[in-house]
Amino acid sequence: MVPRANPAMERLASECIESIYDLIARKESEKPMEQGFLRVPDLSTAEPWRSLLRANTPGTLRPGMPLLLAQGQADTIVRPEVTRAYMAQSCAAGVPVQMLSLPGVGHGFAAYTIAGTAVAWMADRFAGLPAPNDCTSPH
Template identity: 35%
Template sequence: MTPIRLKVAPPTDLIENLTGGTDPSIRAFLTAFTAHSWSQHYGISLRTLGTRSTGDLINRLGRNNCVTLGTKPRIGTIVGIAILRARLKNVDLGRITPWKNIARDNSPSARDYGVPFLIAQNDGDTIVAPATTKEFVRKLCRDGARLKSVSIQSAGGHPTSAADSAAETLEWIEARFQG
């Protein structure tokens, strides 16, 4: 059986997704999660992103808060995100070493992997930037990848992307089994 790649709203270019999302609160929260995890994994000081208190806030948000999409976050999370939005307003991880190198190394290459791709993206997604995913799809196509791209048109945004593309996904998988 041929391996396949199935991606629903994939975060392709990580820097573009952290800076290109339409919701500044979500961008701040994702930046906190990303910076926290990368600082832990790669041993990077969060001081490269601001003051010690900014680093402490990033760590608190990254460690102690889990947001379920479609539900109200805790008040501490809301306040933390608001503060972080202000503090990271002019911070671009794509311009700061070593963050830009780590983001590049952790972003998938837009190349033909030799297996078929299905990429589904909701045009109203505020978490994974639709324009970034579309550019990734264009690059895959230019490289000759076997690809089906599904544009999801629903009000659900990112949280419902998998469910909204389920019928097309199942048809695509069945077609893989059929050869």
């Protein structure tokens, strides 16, 4: 880590995204990182980013443990094909997956858009209702 990047990193780490205004403010906070420190064309091929990205990748759940995935189709941070690949991996492991596609929704608003649905999905699991399963392959 470049020591002069620390103030920008600390500022980014302390910011929350709760509204459109927070997204705009975050863009301003990201500029110093983009312009001065993140000049690698593909972070997935350069260390330490490659290792950090790998460490931040979720593993597969135990078979039978239900999973709700929601993917904003306009997301440029977590690309839809990455989530589809994780769904396929989870389905192959015997995890019942419900996949919700959010047309026109980007990364910053996916959680906001799906919050009510996610709470209802969890309440149904606690109530003992079977998890919806969008997996097409037999387990």
